[in-house]
Each structure stands twice: as structure tokens, then as C-alpha cells.
Amino acid sequence: MSRPRRDPRAERASRQVASAAGEAARPRYDRTARRGAGRPRRDPRAEHERRRLAGGSRPRYDLGQVAPPEGVPSTEARPRPAAETASKILVLEAPAFLVAAVPDAAGGRLSAHDRQVLGAARALAGREGGVAVLTLGPCEGCGGAGADRLIQIEGQAEVYDPAGRAARIAAALAALAPRHVLFPESLDGGDLARRVAVRMGAPLFGNAEVVAAGGLIRPARGRRVEQRAAPGLLATVAPDAVADYAGPPREARPLAVEADGMAGRDTRPAPILAATRVPADPATVPLALAEFVTAAGNGLHDLDTFRQLVAALRATPGASRVLCDAGLMPRHAQVGASGTVLAATCYFALGISGAPQHLQGVAGCEHVVAVNTDLHAAMIERAGLAIVQDAQAVMPALLRLLAQEAGGRGGVS
Amino acid sequence: MRIAVLLSAGRHPVSGTPVLPRLEAQAVRLAAGLGEAVGLHAGPDAAAVADALGQGLGRIEHLHLAEGADPVPALAARLGTLAPDLVLAGRRGQGGPESGMVPYALAEALNLPLIPDVVAGSAGEGTLRLDQSLGRGALRRLVVRGPVVVTVHPDAPAPLAYAYGRARRGTVEAVTPAPAAASVPEIAVEERPYRRRPKLVKGAPAGGSAAERLKAATGESGAVASGRVLVEPDPEDAAREILAYLRQIGVLAPPAAPGDR
Numbered sequence: 063m064s065r066p067r068r069d070p071r072a073e074r075a076s077r078q079v080a081s082a083a084g085e086a087a088r089p090r091y092d093r094t095a096r097r098g099a100g101r102p103r104r105d106p107r108a109e110h111e112r113r114r115l116a117g118g119s120r121p122r123y124d125l126g127q128v129a130p131p132e133g134v135p136s137t138e139a140r141p142r143p144a145a146e147t148a149s150k151i152l153v154l155e156a157p158a159f160l161v162a163a164v165p166d167a168a169g170g171r172l173s174a175h176d177r178q179v180l181g182a183a184r185a186l187a188g189r190e191g192g193v194a195v196l197t198l199g200p201c202e203g204c205g206g207a208g209a210d211r212l213i214q215i216e217g218q219a220e221v222y223d224p225a226g227r228a229a230r231i232a233a234a235l236a237a238l239a240p241r242h243v244l245f246p247e248s249l250d251g252g253d254l255a256r257r258v259a260v261r262m263g264a265p266l267f268g269n270a271e272v273v274a275a276g277g278l279i280r281p282a283r284g285r286r287v288e289q290r291a292a293p294g295l296l297a298t299v300a301p302d303a304v305a306d307y308a309g310p311p312r313e314a315r316p317l318a319v320e321a322d323g324m325a326g327r328d329t330r331p332a333p334i335l336a337a338t339r340v341p342a343d344p345a346t347v348p349l350a351l352a353e354f355v356t357a358a359g360n361g362l363h364d365l366d367t368f369r370q371l372v373a374a375l376r377a378t379p380g381a382s383r384v385l386c387d388a389g390l391m392p393r394h395a396q397v398g399a400s401g402t403v404l405a406a407t408c409y410f411a412l413g414i415s416g417a418p419q420h421l422q423g424v425a426g427c428e429h430v431v432a433v434n435t436d437l438h439a440a441m442i443e444r445a446g447l448a449i450v451q452d453a454q455a456v457m458p459a460l461l462r463l464l465a466q467e468a469g470g471r472g473g474v475s
Numbered sequence: 476m477r478i479a480v481l482l483s484a485g486r487h488p489v490s491g492t493p494v495l496p497r498l499e500a501q502a503v504r505l506a507a508g509l510g511e512a513v514g515l516h517a518g519p520d521a522a523a524v525a526d527a528l529g530q531g532l533g534r535i536e537h538l539h540l541a542e543g544a545d546p547v548p549a550l551a552a553r554l555g556t557l558a559p560d561l562v563l564a565g566r567r568g569q570g571g572p573e574s575g576m577v578p579y580a581l582a583e584a585l586n587l588p589l590i591p592d593v594v595a596g597s598a599g600e601g602t603l604r605l606d607q608s609l610g611r612g613a614l615r616r617l618v619v620r621g622p623v624v625v626t627v628h629p630d631a632p633a634p635l636a637y638a639y640g641r642a643r644r645g646t647v648e649a650v651t652p653a654p655a656a657a658s659v660p661e662i663a664v665e666e667r668p669y670r671r672r673p674k675l676v677k678g679a680p681a682g683g684s685a686a687e688r689l690k691a692a693t694g695e696s697g698a699v700a701s702g703r704v705l706v707e708p709d710p711e712d713a714a715r716e717i718l719a720y721l722r723q724i725g726v727l728a729p730p731a732a733p734g735d736r
Contacts (some may be wrong), residue, residue, distance in 0.1 A: 249592055249628075256579040259576065260579045260580055265661060268567075269573070269574075283486065283570060284485065284570065284573075285488070286669055288668070290665045291664045293664060302675045333620050338618075339609070342611055347611070348612070353611055407726055408609070412720070437706060446720070447702060451710060451713050456710050464718070469515050
């Protein structure tokens with residue numbers, strides 16, 4: 063029971079590589095050749111590389127317990143739904159049932175909240191169901207937001223007649239017979255949903271924070287309890303609670319609905335005698351509500367020009383902390399963590415570098431325009447349109463251009 | 476002008492003690508500027524709404540109902556008797572299911588028009604001028620022929636200060652409600668303690684890393700990150716670019732065409 067004695071010298075001599083003829087070089091050995099006995103040597107780097115998945119911008123590795131076979135690198139790409147299949151439009155020929163969504167669609171455009179409602183409707187519809195969008199007047203971008211069908215109800219969107227609008231929507235819903243109907247819980251949408259609910263005599267599940275086929279959840283009794291119920295006919299969706307639809311675009315095929323428009327026509331005299339829209343005055347509207355904020359920072363020293371520019375742009379004035387501390391701008395104009403957190407559509411920063419506390423106040427803004435001398439300022443990085451230039455020089459140019467446009471009009475008339 | 480203000484037994488959002496909801500206190504203030512007002516509360520207990528006496532109401536009628544009963548039939552019957560020119564309510568009553576349906580169901584039961592989200596009102600000759608909030612400070616000025624049901628928006632003027640003497644002088648009257656059946660079928664719900672859910676972060680990728688989510692939360696990614704940078708342009712060019720960008724996103728009105736007026 064003894065194994066043969068090894069002879070290391072002979073083993074080494076057998077692996078020696080024959081060198082160039084007659085050269086008195088140092089001996090060379092081939093150590094890659096497998097020895098007869100023993101397990102093969104592992105190569106951890108190569109093993110790790112074999113686990114790499116093809117495709118994608120970041121390297122991704124399949125770290126499952128089952129190692130891939132040696133010498134076969136994985137070639138099939140992981141399915142990337144967002145980028146690669148973006149061009150293909152998903153068509154649903156015969157949906158098993160319909161989930162209706164009634165967006166606000168102010169100005170014929172879906173708002174962020176409307177998209178979330180469509181995402182929620184898509185979640186309720188699942189694979190077999192279809193999402194139908196009901197709008198008064200035209201509405202663009204429904205297919206990308208996840209709509210399979212688009213139903214346009216004729217009627218003037220400009221005239222303020224909420225009861226008539228609710229009657230038309232209710233008539234269309236009665237003709238369409240969807241399984242669920244979702245509304246946004248916004249000023250207009252919440253009002254419309256309740257009018258429709260009263261008209262149809264159906265209960266409304268309001269302000270749902272979770273929307274899934276398994277159940278809807280809403281807060282109740284001052285957010286002390288939450289109530290869960292199976293999805294009913296009518297529900298409203300809370301803002302920022304449900305994710306948008308993220309799949310490939312759908313077709314949003316126009317669908318005609320034979321609604322009995324005269325069914326809910328009121329015979330009483332119209333209670334609303336006059337309705338006029340009063341737009342917000344940008345000079346006096348609170349900063350937190352403002353639509354378009356133009357703010358000054360420490361890069362400005364001529365605040366008179368700044369005020370002229372704010373008035374010419376019809377924006378609400380804001381300022382950074384430095385200017386407010388110095389008393390150059392009122393404290394209620396301060397933007398940032400210790401001032402006002404904005405919910406504006408557009409923020410125009412003049413001479414603001416963008417301290418982290420200031421950027422917190424701007425985080426909710428959709429578009430940012432920045433003018434600053436420092437190319438590496440945080441505000442320049444944040445901005446959708448960044449101008450590396452002295453704001454003090456850009457302001458008069460803007461004023462001149464605006465005056466030129468206004469003057470051109472005044473000169474002709 | 477006779478006004479009825481609907482009051483609900485709200486709970487303080489932090490301490491949970493019974494308190495008059497702020498919106499209804501604002502409704503009381505609106506009513507105080509328009510005429511004589513009476514408060515209406517339907518529920519098991521009127522202790523919470525008694526605060527409204529100190530906020531400017533002289534009299535509250537309490538319709539005693541069992542816990543969880545539908546208040547709409549009782550309120551509709553009482554409002555039918557009172558026949559007020561204006562019914563004011565918050566956007567949604569607090570303390571109950573908070574569905575916001577009560578004003579709408581009442582308007583339907585009384586066959587009155589409903590005007591939502593009102594921030595100010597004044598009386599004319601047989602008409603009411605109401606300012607309706609459209610959000611972001613914009614208003615719609617309505618002239619309506621009464622009587623109407625009106626809900627109040629949070630942007631309405633702040634409530635009057637609580638006055639102890641007024642609260643002592645005011646009275647809460649118990650009124651026996653007319654028995655009635657529920658009007659709208661209820662939804663069967665299952666209740667559990669409220670759980671806060673994470674707010675959606677706009678533009679966050681679904682399967683992204685923590686760094687990507689952080690970037691989305693601080694607004695450093697998405698469409699914004701792929702912004703255009705103009706380095707040292709001529710100020711005139713910069714101004715032109717800025718105006719074009721502002722018009723493209725729709726915050727600045729396009730220049731009026733020559734000969735527009």
C-alpha cells in the first residue's frame with residue numbers, strides 16, 4: 063500500500079521547453095500542461111467573465127448557484143422592454159373587458175396625474191383587458207401612456223357646465239359598460255367623479271393610494287386607518303401614488319360610442335349665469351403656487367433690471383438665501399430648504415450657483431434654465447438650458463429682445 | 476340670506492383629539508361675511524363641532540345618528556325644512572369614510588346645483604358671485620342663481636380666531652332626525668391601521684441602482700440631465716435661446732403677430 067515515489071527532478075525535466083538551438087539561455091518550463099494526477103487549477107477571473115450577460119450598458123452578471131458550462135459565454139441578451147421594443151406598437155384586437163380612465167386633460171394634454179391614472183387603469187386591465195380613455199375634446203399622447211382605445215365625447219370644453227359634462231360622461235359610460243372606471247383625485251377630476259357617481263347611483267371609492275387587481279386601498283378617518291376593498295365600478299386615484307405605464311406604446315384606437323346624449327339633459331334653467339376665468343397675477347401669487355419663477359442670486363448686483371425682467375416675463379420673483387439675508391429681496395421670496403419649496407413648471411435662475419439647500423427647493427420643478435459664469439456650478443448641471451455667461455449682461459439683452467417683440471407689434475398697429 | 480354650514484366631527488391630524496376641520500372653520504368665516512348662518516351636524520356626538528360656535532356660528536343643530544349611519548337622508552330632510560339660500564361644506568367631511576360624497580349626494584337629493592372649490596363669495600340681487608379656485612392661484616368668477624350647495628377650497632381666507640365668549644353664548648340644539656333609508660349602497664371594506672407608503676419618485680428607473688434613484692430624487696437625471704450647455708455665448712444669442720426655450724415649454728406667451736390688434 064505505498065504509492066510510487068515521485069521524482070521532482072525528472073518531472074521538471076520533462077516539462078522543459080526546448081529553447082533555441084545551442085543557446086546558453088536559462089531553462090524554460092511549460093507549466094500550463096496538465097499533470098496526470100490532481101484536479102485542474104481554477105481560473106476565477108475566467109469563471110466570473112463567463113457569468114457576464116450580453117447587452118446592457120452596465121456589466122451584469124448571473125450570480126446563480128449553477129455555474130455556466132465552461133467555454134460557452136452567454137450570448138442571449140436579457141429582454142430590455144424600454145429601449146429596444148419602443149418602436150413597436152402593441153395592438154389589442156378584442157379585449158376581454160374594458161377599464162375606463164377619465165383624465166382631466168386640461169388643454170388637450172395629459173398631466174402627470176393623468177398618466178398615473180392611466181398607469182393604474184393599465185394595472186387593473188392586466189394582460190387581457192383594455193384601457194379606454196374618455197375625454198371631452200381632443201387629447202394627445204394617450205397611446206404612449208397606455209391607452210388601447212380613445213373615446214372622444216363631443217362638447218365644448220371651454221364652457222363651464224360641470225353637471226352637463228358629468229351627464230355626458232355618465233351616458234358614455236353606460237353605453238361602454240366598462241368593468242372599472244378611474245378618475246384622478248384632482249380639483250376637476252374629483253368633482254367630476256362624484257357627480258358621475260351620484261348620477262349613476264354607484265358607490266365611489268375615493269382617493270385610492272394603492273391600485274391593484276387584488277384590491278384598492280384608501281386612507282380614512284384622518285389617516286388613522288386604511289380601508290381595503292375589491293375594485294368596484296368607480297374609483298379615484300390619489301396623486302403620486304401609482305406609477306406611470308412603462309411598457310411599449312399602445313394604439314389608442316378611436317372608438318365611437320352611441321351615447322344617449324339627451325338622457326340626462328336638465329330641464330331647469332341654467333343655474334350658472336356667467337363664468338369668467340381670472341388668471342393668477344404672477345406678481346402677487348404665493349411662491350409655492352407659482353407656475354414660472356425667475357430667481358436672482360449673488361451673481362446679480364442690479365436688482366432694478368431684474369425686477370423689470372420679472373415683470374416683462376410675467377414671472378414670480380424669487381431669490382437665493384444670500385440676497386434675502388442681505389435684505390435686498392424680501393424674505394418671502396427665498397427659494398430653498400429654509401425658504402419656499404417650489405412646485406413650479408419652470409425655474410429661471412440668474413446668477414445662482416446652486417447650493418444643495420437651494421436645489422432642494424427647486425427639486426420639484428420640471429424645467430430649469432440657468433445663467434451663471436461658473437461652468438461647474440451645480441445649477442448649470444441641473445438645468446435643461448444652461449448659459450455660461452454673466453447674468454448681468456444677459457438680463458439687458460433679454461429686456462431688449464422682449465421690448466423689440468412688443469415694439470414690433472406696437473409699431474404696426 | 477339664510478345659510479347652512481355642514482360640520483363634521485374631525486380629528487386633529489397629529490394628536491387625534493376631536494377638532495373642527497380647518498376647511499369647515501373657513502366655511503364658517505365665508506358664511507359670516509354673507510348672512511345669518513346655522514351649523515348642521517349629523518352624528519353620534521356634537522362635542523367636536525361645538526368649536527364652531529367660537530369660530531363665528533351662533534347656533535348649531537345636531538341630528539343624532541348612530542355611529543356609522545349614512546348622514547345624507549337626515550341632512551337632506553332637515554335642509555328641505557330649513558330651505559337655506561346657500562349650503563356650505565368642506566371638500567370632504569372628516570372623521571368618517573372621507574369619500575367627499577356628502578355634498579354631492581345632498582345636492583342631488585335637494586335638486587340643487589353644486590359649485591366646488593370656492594374661495595370667496597358675495598351676494599347680489601337674487602344671485603351670488605362666487606370665486607372658484609382653479610389651483611395655482613387662478614380663479615373662475617361665477618355668477619349663480621341660488622340656492623346652491625358650495626364646497627370650500629383650502630385657499631379660502633383663514634378662519635376667524637376662536638372667541639371664548641362667543642362659544643359660551645352659542646347654543647347646540649338637538650333635533651330628532653326623520654328616519655330614512657340609506658341612499659347609496661355602501662362598499663364592503665376591510666380596515667387596518669394606516670401604513671404610510673413611499674411616495675413615487677418622478678423619473679426613477681424601475682430596476683435602477685440606489686445611486687440612480689438618488690439622482691432621480693434630487694432631480695439630476697432624466698430629461699434634465701441631458702440639458703444643453705452654451706459656454707460663453709453672445710448675450711444676444713443667449714437671450715434668444717432662453718426665450719425660445721421658455722416658449723417651447725409653454726410658460727411664456729408667444730410673441731403676438733404684427734397687426735394682431
